[in-house]
Amino acid sequence: MPIHIQTLVKRADFQQIKAHGQRVSTQGFVVQYMPWPTPGLALGFTCSRALGGAVARNRARRRLKAAVDRAVRLNPSAQMGPQGVACVVVGKMPIFDIKFKHLIKDIQLAFTQVGVECPLSITT
Secondary structure, three states: OOOOEEEOOOHHHHHHHHHHOEEEEOOOEEEEEEEEOOOOEEEEEEEOHHHOOHHHHHHHHHHHHHHHHHHHHOOOOOEEOOOEEEEEEEEOHHHHOOOHHHHHHHHHHHHHHHOEEOOOOOOO
């Protein structure tokens, strides 16, 4: 059964996850997560101005969204428990230098620590 994915849009949700959630850090991004009252996966993406201007931040967000799509949304083997989880994926500076296939593998490993099982069989 595919994972039900919601989008986080409220600033208060992002701040709550940052303040009370746990973190998984990789080379190109940080995943901040916490239990969520609704079942499924609630996702949000953000990048700070340290990455550059609006064009660079949007490019980084698009890369992260595409990697999450390949690892979770489009992966028929992706599974998670009955408990809902909210995740905010925060882009970090070397995001532009990482090859996309390595970014997907990092997403899969980080989300496995969060509680979303994404088998490592997806390649680009």
